[in-house]
Amino acid sequence: MSVSVFDLFKIGIGPSSSHTVGPMRAARRFAAELTADDTLTRVRRVKAELFGSLGATGHGHGSVGAVLGGLEGEDPETVDTTASPARTAEIRQTHRLRLDGRHEIDFDVDEDLVLHRRRSLPFHPNGMTFTAYAADDVLVERTYYSIGGGFVLDDDGSGHPVLQPDPTPVPFPFRTGTELLIHCANTGLSISEIALANESARRPEADVRAGLLRIWRVMVECVENGCTTTGVLPGGLKVRRRAPELHQRVLDEVGPFGSGTATQNSGDVIDRIDPLAAMDWVTLWALAVNEENASGGRVVTAPTNGAAGIIPAVLHYAVRFVPGMGDDDIIRFLLVAASLGSIYQQTASISGAEVGCQGEVGTACSMAAGALAEILGGTPEQVENAAEIGMEHHLGLTCDPVGGLVQIPCIERNAVASVKAITAARLALHGDGAHTVSLDKVIKTMMETGADMKTKYKETARGGLAVNIVEC
Incomplete structure (x- = not known):
C-alpha cells in the first residue's frame, strides 16, 4: 500500500490539521451519516465531546468553530474562511444549529460542545465522541480520532483502528x-x-x-x-x-x-x-x-x-x-x-x-x-x-x-x-x-x-x- 499525494496534501482551513481540519471532517461525517441512515429528522439534540489534546487546546486551535461547521455540513476545502467566525458567533447567540445543513435543532455551545481538558480516550489523544438524541434517547453515538494531517479514523470497536490507504492496486507499493x-x-x-x-x-x-x-x-x-x-x-x-x-x-x-x-x-x-x-x-x-x-x-x-x-x-x-x-x-x-x-x-x-x-x-x-x-x-x-x-x-x-x-x-x-x-x-x-x-x-x-x-x-x-x- 501507499498513501496518495492527495491524502498528504489537502486544501483546508487553519489553524490546525488535527484540531481544526480533523474535527470538522469528523463532525461532517457524523452529520452525513445521520442523513444517510434516515435518522436526521428524528434528532432533537446533539452532544459533541472533545478529549485529550483536543480538549486541552481546542479553544486556541479553532476546534469549536470547526465542529460547528462540520455539523452543519461544511468541508475544510470549501468552507468560507471569512464567514466561519461570524457563523460560529451566530450559533452561540441563537442556540440554533442546522444539522447537515438541512435540519435545525437547539444547540447550546457551552452545554452541548464539551472540551474535556484532563480526560483522554485510550487509543489516541485527539479523540472525540458525537451523540445524537431523540429527546433523552440515544439514536447514534460515534467516536473518531484525529490522528494528524487532517486524517480521521472511525472507532471500529477493535481498540486500535488503523489508517486504511486507498485500496487501488499500485505498481510500486511501499511503507518504508x-x-x-x-x-x-x-x-x-x-x-x-x-x-x-x-x-x-x-x-x-x-x-x-x-x-x-x-x-x-x-x-x-x-x-x-x-x-x-x-x-x-x-x-x-x-x-x-x-x-x-x-x-x-x-x-x-x-x-x-x-x-x-x-x-x-x-x-x-x-x-x-x-x-x-x-x-x-x-x-x-x-x-x-x-x-x-x-x-x-x-x-x-x-x-x-x-x-x-x-x-x-x-x-x-x-x-x-x-x-x-x-x-x-x-x-x-x-x-x-x-x-x-x-x-x-x-x-x-x-x-x-x-x-x-x-x-x-x-x-x-x-x-x-x-x-x-x-x-x-x-x-x-x-x-x-x-x-x-x-x-x-x-x-x-x-x-x-x-x-x-x-x-x-x-x-x-x-x-x-x-x-x-x-x-x-x-x-x-x-x-x-x-x-x-x-x-x-x-x-x-x-x-x-x-x-x-x-x-x-x-x-x-x-x-x-x-x-x-x-x-x-
Missing part, C-alpha cells in the same frame, strides 16, 4: 524507505517517477499533474495573502503579523528574490549582495504561510497545518532561486515530498499530540529536504539521506503552544525548519548517499522518543514555553 529504495534500484526510476506511476494507477496522469499544480497555486496564494495582510493574530497573545513588514524590508534591501537591485540596508549603503539574502526570502515565505494559518485562513495541510509553511517555503526557494525550474519540477517536488510523508504516516505519526512537534515540523522538514534534493539532481539514495538528516536534527522537539494557539513558537519554528531543510538537501548532495543512520531508523527513533515524551510536551499547553513565558 527501504522498500521505496528497492523499487528505485530494481527499475532505475527516480522517487518522483515511482510516485507518479502509483498516482496514475488511481487517476489519469493529466489529473495528477493538474491536481498538484492546483495545490501549488493555493500555496502561492497563501504566501501572497500572508505577505499583504497586516494586523494582529487572533487569540489574545497580540502577536503582530510580521510577514508584510518583512516582505517590504527584503524588497527594499536586496530586491526581488535576491536580485541585489537595491543598495539600502537600514540606512547604510552596501556594495555587495548579501550571500544569505535567499534565506531571508525563505524565512518570509514560511512566516507568511503560518501567519495565515494562525488566523484561520486557507492553507495546504503539508503534512499538517502547524508545519504548513515549510514545504511552500522550500518550494518557493527552488522556483525563485534555482535556474530552470518549471511546472514539471514543482510536480516532482510534491510527489517526492508526499512519498516521504506517506512513510511517516504509515509507520509512525505526524501528530503533535502523539509524538510532539518532531512529528509535525520534523516530518515536514524531512519531506522538503528530500524533495529539494531530487529536483537539484540527487539520486534516490541522496534523497533518502536528505530526508533522514531533516528528521535527525528535530528529534525530541516538543509541541508546547503558548496559550494553546498555533503562534508561539510554531510560526518561527517553520521558518527555521525551512532553512534547515535546504541545508539538509545540500549536505546530502555533497555525499554519495551512503550514511550510517537510515531514514527508517530515524523514523523509528522519532516514534520511540515521542512515546517517552511527557504528555505535557505534546500539544496540551501544560509544559515548556506554554507555561514558562512571562506575559506582560
